[in-house]
Amino acid sequence: xxxxxxxxxxxxxxxxxxxxxxxxxxxxxVKPTAEDDNTxxxxxxxxxxxxxxxxxxxxxxxxxGFIGYEAAEGVKIxxxxxxxxxxxxxxxxxxxxxxxxxxxSLIKKELGEETQGEGETKxxxxxxxLNAGTWLVLVTAGEGADGEVPxxxxxxxxxxxxxxxxxxxxxxxxxxxxDAADKWMENGQVVYAKSSxxxxxxxxxxxxxxxxxxxxxxxxxxxxxxYQIKMQMPSYSxxxxxxxxxxxxxxxxxxxxxxxxxxxxxxxxxVEVPAGTDTYELTTPKDGSKxxxxxxxxGYVLENGTREVVITYGAKINEQAKVQGLNFxxxxxxVTLTYTNGPGSTEDAKTKAYVYTFGIGAxxxxxxxxxxxxxxxxxxxxxxxxxxxxxxEEWVEEGKxxxxxxxxxxxxxxxxxxxxxxxxxxxxxxxxxxxGILTFTGLSxxxxxxxxxxxPEGYSLDSTEHVVKIEAEYQETTxxxxxxxxxxxxxxxxxxxxxxxxxxxxxxxxxxxxDAGDPDVADTLFVKNTKLSQxxxxxxxxTYLFTILGVAVMATAAGLFxxxxxxxx
Numbered sequence: 001x002x003x004x005x006x007x008x009x010x011x012x013x014x015x016x017x018x019x020x021x022x023x024x025x026x027x028x029x030v031k032p033t034a035e036d037d038n039t040x041x042x043x044x045x046x047x048x049x050x051x052x053x054x055x056x057x058x059x060x061x062x063x064x065g066f067i068g069y070e071a072a073e074g075v076k077i078x079x080x081x082x083x084x085x086x087x088x089x090x091x092x093x094x095x096x097x098x099x100x101x102x103x104x105s106l107i108k109k110e111l112g113e114e115t116q117g118e119g120e121t122k123x124x125x126x127x128x129x130l131n132a133g134t135w136l137v138l139v140t141a142g143e144g145a146d147g148e149v150p151x152x153x154x155x156x157x158x159x160x161x162x163x164x165x166x167x168x169x170x171x172x173x174x175x176x177x178x179d180a181a182d183k184w185m186e187n188g189q190v191v192y193a194k195s196s197x198x199x200x201x202x203x204x205x206x207x208x209x210x211x212x213x214x215x216x217x218x219x220x221x222x223x224x225x226x227y228q229i230k231m232q233m234p235s236y237s238x239x240x241x242x243x244x245x246x247x248x249x250x251x252x253x254x255x256x257x258x259x260x261x262x263x264x265x266x267x268x269x270x271v272e273v274p275a276g277t278d279t280y281e282l283t284t285p286k287d288g289s290k291x292x293x294x295x296x297x298x299g300y301v302l303e304n305g306t307r308e309v310v311i312t313y314g315a316k317i318n319e320q321a322k323v324q325g326l327n328f329x330x331x332x333x334x335v336t337l338t339y340t341n342g343p344g345s346t347e348d349a350k351t352k353a354y355v356y357t358f359g360i361g362a363x364x365x366x367x368x369x370x371x372x373x374x375x376x377x378x379x380x381x382x383x384x385x386x387x388x389x390x391x392x393e394e395w396v397e398e399g400k401x402x403x404x405x406x407x408x409x410x411x412x413x414x415x416x417x418x419x420x421x422x423x424x425x426x427x428x429x430x431x432x433x434x435x436g437i438l439t440f441t442g443l444s445x446x447x448x449x450x451x452x453x454x455x456p457e458g459y460s461l462d463s464t465e466h467v468v469k470i471e472a473e474y475q476e477t478t479x480x481x482x483x484x485x486x487x488x489x490x491x492x493x494x495x496x497x498x499x500x501x502x503x504x505x506x507x508x509x510x511x512x513x514x515d516a517g518d519p520d521v522a523d524t525l526f527v528k529n530t531k532l533s534q535x536x537x538x539x540x541x542x543t544y545l546f547t548i549l550g551v552a553v554m555a556t557a558a559g560l561f562x563x564x565x566x567x568x569x
Contacts, residue, residue: 032066057134140342215479221442235305255321262314330354408454
């Protein structure tokens with residue numbers, strides 16, 4: 001019986017409205033016919049959509065002309081004398097044993113797109129000539145205007161009637177206008193459906209209690225990032241949709257691993273919802289998989305339209321982020337929302353957030369095929385043969401005189417990006433490589449202390465403590481890294497800015513990375529070691545000399561003591 005009642009109330013409501021407008025036809029009037037039609041207009045629908053009207057109530061005629069209305073073929077009118085708003089919201093179905101979609105058996109007409117006005121006054125309308133009766137208007141994705149991809153939105157069904165004029169003398173019909181921006185339910189009355197755009201929004205939660213949201217951030221290898229995904233559940237009319245798809249898939253980048261220590265949390269309408277057959281199926285990344293999937297049950301989607309869905313989970317930054325997510329190369333994990341955008345069809349909506357790790361003495365990008373793939377040189381170790389130059393490039397042109405490999409440095413984080421003290425940082429060590437360049441990767445924004453802890457063989461240790469500061473700026477709307485600045489001992493040694501190209505599908509490409517630093521400021525700190533004046537050779541005297549001298553002193557003292565005793569009477 002439930003299936004027989006669906007759509008029935010909607011049809012009954014249309015019949016009641018039309019009957020109220022049924023005119024008393026005078027004998028001398030022109031006889032109405034089934035071919036009579038009038039213009040119906042749908043407004044507040046984006047350009048490029050497909051607007052189709054399905055006739056669910058039609059005019060009834062005999063030899064005398066128009067005599068009333070009847071349900072269209074395939075539409076079942078339920079036995080409802082006084083349908084409630086809730087009953088009208090679930091009203092149309094098919095007879096048992098028939099195909100799942102009654103729309104296929106109905107008369108349908110596609111409304112044409114028209115443009116009115118110019119510039120700021122330009123509006124899009126959809127118009128069509130419809131016969132007398134009640135029509136169900138559906139908006140689905142079309143081919144788009146001028147070859148563009150149509151907007152991703154779901155429009156709930158709208159009802160519009162074409163009726164005969166009561167006060168007309170020529171028995172002509174009159175159409176109507178429906179507004180896709182109106183709401184479906186209002187004060188218990190059935191009105192038209194508002195469109196909903198279930199675009200996901202992905203952010204990274206920061207701050208002491210995770211109350212801050214950002215699209216881009218810098219983190220260290222080993223840190224856990226808490227992601228948040230927000231979107232609105234589309235409002236589907238059960239009068240048309242018997243099933244609905246609403247599935248969220250988050251694909252982690254190579255530099256991120258799913259963190260099982262952070263429980264996946266799903267809230268709908270502000271209430272936490274557990275996984276289950278009646279709510280959603282949760283699939284977490286396992287056995288090398290990078291996909292987190294939340295697939296909502298069809299019935300749950302139909303019952304929770306317009307409610308906000310919030311998903312949070314954690315991911316840990318791994319060692320791969322030192323390469324794949326280095327500096328301007330962010331770890332950009334994608335979110336794809338697949339949802340029903342029309343009867344029997346689905347659409348994908350995507351978004352992403354960026355997590356960056358930073359380096360000193362490292363490539364500006366972990367990808368070798370990207371613009372600006374150069375190695376920075378904030379710190380270089382040199383020895384006695386070092387010849388001071390104004391720039392690093394001049395020193396390189398001279399053959400890198402005095403470059404020293406094998407010097408060990410320790411880097412310790414002391415302040416976070418906000419200037420707060422860090423007390424539990426684990427010191428990192430690295431050795432200077434070829435050309436004396438010191439490289440640390442997997443860093444986050446903040447302040448560090450750098451000190452040499454082991455000198456190359458034959459050189460004295462330079463125990464000077466240096467202060468290294470890493471700062472970054474991001475695009476607020478996309479989270480893309482736009483500026484990276486490295487400061488050593490209060491001097492900005494390197495500053496870079498990036499420009500991006502973003503495609504219609506949301507894919508990003510770095511088009512340029514430029515050096516935005518002060519040309520009059522040296523971009524490299526040369527840390528110089530001096531040679532030791534004397535060192536014992538391997539297998540040499542070592543401490544033997546000191547031992548012999550000590551024994552000699554003791555023997556001399558003992559001899560003097562004995563001589564003095566003999567001289568005593």
